[in-house]
Amino acid sequence: MDKKPDLSKLPSVDHLLQRPTMMDMMVEYGRPLALEAIRTAIEEIRQKAISNHEQVPEIDAFMARAEQILAGWVRPTLEPVINATGVILHTNLGRAPLSEATMAAMQAVGLAYSTLEFDILKGKRGSRYIHVEDLLVRLTGAESALVVNNNASALLLILSALANRRRVLISRTQLVEIGGGFRVPDVMKQSGAILEEIGATNRVHLKDYEKAIKDLPIKLVLRAHQSNFQIVGFTSEPPLKDVVDTAHKADLPFVDDLGSGTLLHTEDYGLDHEMTVQESLEAGSDLVCFSGDKLLGGPQAGIIVGRADLIAKLRQHPLARAVRADKIALAGLSATLLHYLKSEAEIKIPVWQMISMTPEDVRRKAQSWVKALRRGDIVENFSTVGGGSLPGAKLPTYVLAFDLEKPDVFLARLRRARPAIIARVEDERVLIDPRTVLPKQEGALLVELQNALAEKQFR
Numbered sequence: 001m002d003k004k005p006d007l008s009k010l011p012s013v014d015h016l017l018q019r020p021t022m023m024d025m026m027v028e029y030g031r032p033l034a035l036e037a038i039r040t041a042i043e044e045i046r047q048k049a050i051s052n053h054e055q056v057p058e059i060d061a062f063m064a065r066a067e068q069i070l071a072g073w074v075r076p077t078l079e080p081v082i083n084a085t086g087v088i089l090h091t092n093l094g095r096a097p098l099s100e101a102t103m104a105a106m107q108a109v110g111l112a113y114s115t116l117e118f119d120i121l122k123g124k125r126g127s128r129y130i131h132v133e134d135l136l137v138r139l140t141g142a143e144s145a146l147v148v149n150n151n152a153s154a155l156l157l158i159l160s161a162l163a164n165r166r167r168v169l170i171s172r173t174q175l176v177e178i179g180g181g182f183r184v185p186d187v188m189k190q191s192g193a194i195l196e197e198i199g200a201t202n203r204v205h206l207k208d209y210e211k212a213i214k215d216l217p218i219k220l221v222l223r224a225h226q227s228n229f230q231i232v233g234f235t236s237e238p239p240l241k242d243v244v245d246t247a248h249k250a251d252l253p254f255v256d257d258l259g260s261g262t263l264l265h266t267e268d269y270g271l272d273h274e275m276t277v278q279e280s281l282e283a284g285s286d287l288v289c290f291s292g293d294k295l296l297g298g299p300q301a302g303i304i305v306g307r308a309d310l311i312a313k314l315r316q317h318p319l320a321r322a323v324r325a326d327k328i329a330l331a332g333l334s335a336t337l338l339h340y341l342k343s344e345a346e347i348k349i350p351v352w353q354m355i356s357m358t359p360e361d362v363r364r365k366a367q368s369w370v371k372a373l374r375r376g377d378i379v380e381n382f383s384t385v386g387g388g389s390l391p392g393a394k395l396p397t398y399v400l401a402f403d404l405e406k407p408d409v410f411l412a413r414l415r416r417a418r419p420a421i422i423a424r425v426e427d428e429r430v431l432i433d434p435r436t437v438l439p440k441q442e443g444a445l446l447v448e449l450q451n452a453l454a455e456k457q458f459r
């Protein structure tokens, strides 16, 4: 028979404050937060005693619950995870992981004062624009460069500064949504530019460009990369060079939003050819913009390279201040770009390390993992580049495959690990792609996999 709980046995806050562990909690979390946790724990346990007709527990149970509550309150929600999905630029998982040198540069500038806008030779005010721009000019052959917060803001700034309330010519084949509900045309419209759409969804011809330029007061011609979208079948788009020449014949600037923007030749890595930043500039693009955290493999940034007179206009526009890059990103981006300058991108930048792993490299890793775990099969599969870049780009890989009765329950179990492990299910099998697992996370991954697989429900 249920007995009514004796609530008079509930400890008071003052009573709990006398406990030695309370002092530790106050040192660790600060007095106000520790007190709030104690009150919350007492209230929780009181409610539970009433609704479950339970007796009030020992004092230690209150302290233990308060500890738990505190740990929950201070646990960051933005934390590292292990990406075992095989998607290299996983937008939901933070796109590009950074190189050691990139993080070191960010840390050094973050932990001290810096030369952000100070010229140490002259002892005078300097410019935040010089740090990365010189590197970009060297790497791409552009006349000038500008770095802003991200590529969406680069696009917004370009169109605001060069085409506000004027007509911008763009092909319907390029009016794409790139995920997260982000539509390239919506951003463009925010600049006040009027989008003049030409061609059909699947095809656009040079004569569509020529006719629009002849008939309408066009201010700028824009190309936007189709990102994670691919039109297949009956399609056509004129070569970039021809569109650029058509724009130039009418004295119009041509702007190329490359999206991902690569400095390296993707075809050297078994991927489809992706126009590089340098190639777009060589074809005559007046401005090229791209992201810092996609194929470049650096921190979030929007990078604009091209004609010096146009870049100067962008710098002078009031929006430039609103979308400027912060010092941490600038420090990190410089360090990432240095890897390219020193021809060490492939060995230092995680994204390119992953892309350049051969299927044989991945297979060897998968084999050693299966050996360590004594579970799982090795099967052929594909990794993807992702991140709104290289539509459909696939890299042959080998994955660990686990046949389990409840694959989704296993995925949830892996997500409860710290760092959480993000894997995927295909044909009822749990797949782990070694390609996207950072070397320093391998140990943690294997321990957690082993623990999870040893649980009764997964044995």
Ligand SMILES: *Cc1c(COP(=O)(O)O)cnc(C)c1O
Pocket (backbone or CB within 6 Å): 150, 151, 152, 153, 178, 184, 224, 225, 226, 227, 228, 257, 258, 259, 260, 290, 291, 292, 301, 302, 387, 388, 389
């Ligand atoms: C990813 C992408 C953007 C947006 O870049 P962010 O750096 O995420 O702001 C814009 N345009 C294209 C074509 C893209 O692929």
